[in-house]
Amino acid sequence: MALEIQTPFGTALPPAPRHAITVHLPEWRSIVRFKDHDPELLTALKSMYPRFILHKDVLALTQKIIEVAGVEEGQGQQGCFVFPSWRAARDCKDFATSPRRGPGKTVPRDRVSIRIFKTHGHVPLLYAVMFPVESTPTVHGFWVNAGVGISSRLAEDCLRHIGSLREVKHDDEEEEERGSPDGLAHRQIKERIAGLLNRAPTDPHRTARVSPNDVYFFSTGMASIYWVHRYLLTKYSAPSVLFGFSFHSTIHVLEDFGPGVDFLGLGSVQDLEALEKHLLLASQRERERGKRGGGVQAIWAEFPSNPLLSTPDLRRLRELADAHGALVVVDDTVGSFCNVDVLDVADIVVTSLTKSFSGYADVMAGSAVLSPLSSRYAELKALFETEHRDNLYTRDAETLERNSRDYLARSAVLNNNAERLVEYLHSEALNPTSGVKQVFYPTVNADTLANYTAYMRSTTPEFPRPGYGCLLSVEFRDVETATAFYDHLHVHKGPHLGAHLTLALPYALGVYGNEADWASEYNVRQAQVRISVGLEETGNLVDTFRRAIEAADGRSAGLQN
Structure with a gap:
């Protein structure tokens, strides 16, 4: 039987090292107070995701x-x-x-x-x-x-x-150092990532291979998105497209820097049709200006999306991009290197290494990888060699190298725990007396499952369980039921995913707050709770969720009477 969480409010997941990047917010009301920037609550936090509140x-x-x-x-x-x-x-x-x-x-x-x-x-x-x-x-x-x-x-x-x-004083402020030295840890991680990307490709006859020199490091996952976008702007200076929902900072980066972004947040078949029309109009405008470009510099997509795990049709995105001169940039953080292979459709793959690649919630880093299969590889290689500065600090690289040594072993457990938990939650969603309304995960997102399985890696002796990643979301019949579930759920709670321990978060409330109405237009709703499974024993994990759902159903019934 799972025990109640003993971690104090406002502190990090155990073992809570000095550089922990998590925080435990055990009650729904604490998420509300965080969203409202309650100064008393913010003062009480001993740890936090460092892009939100300074370490x-x-x-x-x-x-x-x-x-x-x-x-x-x-x-x-x-x-x-x-x-x-x-x-x-x-x-x-x-x-x-x-x-x-x-x-x-x-x-x-x-x-x-x-x-x-x-x-x-x-x-x-x-x-x-x-x-x-x-x-x-x-x-x-x-x-x-x-x-x-x-x-x-x-x-x-x-x-x-x-x-x-x-x-x-800097003699020449524009003359920038190349960033952190390319030390041993940097080289080891580059070799590890290249090996993971070359492992069990979807096309067994592929001859082109990722070189460690095709892997570029950044100080955080968002920094990989930010700097890749900025690099592309220096050469193309054209609008972008964000296809499907994404982590909230991605849309802000694409909006705030450069000539703008067209956001197709559902990632549906209808959005594909809208994208084709948008690309046609953009290409027409470029021709009228006497330019040869397609009018869109890059189509960005998460594979699958956060938090609803919808998977875009990458093959169709690739076709449209090729027809209109656009790049395809895929964020594979949620799917993860071990499970999915998107190299034959992506020009650039960006990844938050902070998440399951690191796995222990105590270091931040990101990567961008140039696909050797891209028809524009040479063009992008020249751009990155000119623009890139490696600001991944040496000690962060050393921590990431140690953490990622057991990446495959941990990922097999994460995949299994998520699939088993989804099976249980989906059975509850089919039960008319349960407060569970819907579960979001590639295996139960029937409309987009085929889009995911098309890019799954094959089984290999060193990794017998390629799967669908650690992240899922569950929606309840109403906010009251979601609140009761969250308050009775004895796992750690707060932002982050891919950690060694399970984390829950009312995503729409905690991340979007005052933008919740906007997020709901893309089916990200207040009654949803996002779950990142950890390495706990599977039976205990499912039992923990069962107890929380039973308590929530009882609580919600009491509220209705």
Whole structure:
């Protein structure tokens, strides 16, 4: 029998190391308070996903930088965000001062500065964006969505030598260092990822292979999306398409930087028809301007989508992209390297390595891989070699390398646990007396299952259980039932997926908050709870969910009487 969770409110999943990236929010009302930015709750949090709230080491370093920088006369109290590269700091300043932020939100450009700091000789330069403290909400939007800030381990190393913190001048601010050295851990992870992508391909006769040199690292999963988008803009400077629903920051990145994005959030057959019309019109406009391009630089898609696990028709996306000169960029984070092979349809594969590849919720990283099967491989290779800066800090790479050694073994357990839990929840959805209304997972998303299985890897001795990943969602008959289920569910609760322990989150409430009505247009509803299964014993895990559903049905019946 599963035991009640003993993890205190506001702390990380056990073993809760210094660089944990999770938080336990055990009650529905705590999610509501988090969404409402309740200052008492935010103060009580001891751990948090670091793109949402600054890690304690990053916050401590930021405060020291503000002290060393001082306050210029007439500037008032200063806010600060710290980045590992000049480019990231420059983009943050451009974001905050852009008129696109809107009246009352745009920060005057002369009130934002970039100042460069250094502690000791073994860490990168620190690029601090300084601004009026009252503009923090605006600037924080860049930190959250782009994901290009400094890591907690870099901050920790700087704090160890904080007495040496000093401001420095750059002779040429535009001349950027190449980022972290390509150390042993970086090379080992590149080789591991290339091996995973070459393993058990969907086409057994494939001869083209991913080289470790085709793997590019970033400081977070969102940073991989942000920088790939920015690289493409330098060459093509055209609008994008986001096909199907996605993690909330992706749409913001594609909207906020460049000439815009067309969002087809259902990823349905009707959306495919709409996409074809959109591409035709974009190509026609380009021809009228006397240009040869197709008018859309890239079609982005998650495989499958977060949080409803809908799988796009990649083959059709590839056909449309080829017909209109667009690239295809696939985010395979949820499906994961071990389960799916999208190289023959994607020009670029982006992945949040923070999730199941790492698996232990204590490091952030992302990757972008150029497909050697892409007809535009040489073109993209030249672009990446020119634009890419590796800002994955050495100690983060070392942690990721250690964590990912058992990636295949963990993934087999995650696949099995998710499939068994889905089987149970789906049986409840078929029961007219149950509060469960619907389950979302590739195996039960009948309309798009074939789109997923077309790209599943085959069984091999080292990985006998390719499957559908760790993520699923369950919808209840109403918010009251979902609330009762969540409050009685004895697993860890909060944002993140792919961890060693199961996590639950009321996704629409916790992620979209005031945008919940917009999200509901794409079937992401308040009565849904997203589940990322962990490595627990399968029978105990299913029993834990059974008890929560039974309690929720009892509670909901009581509310109706």
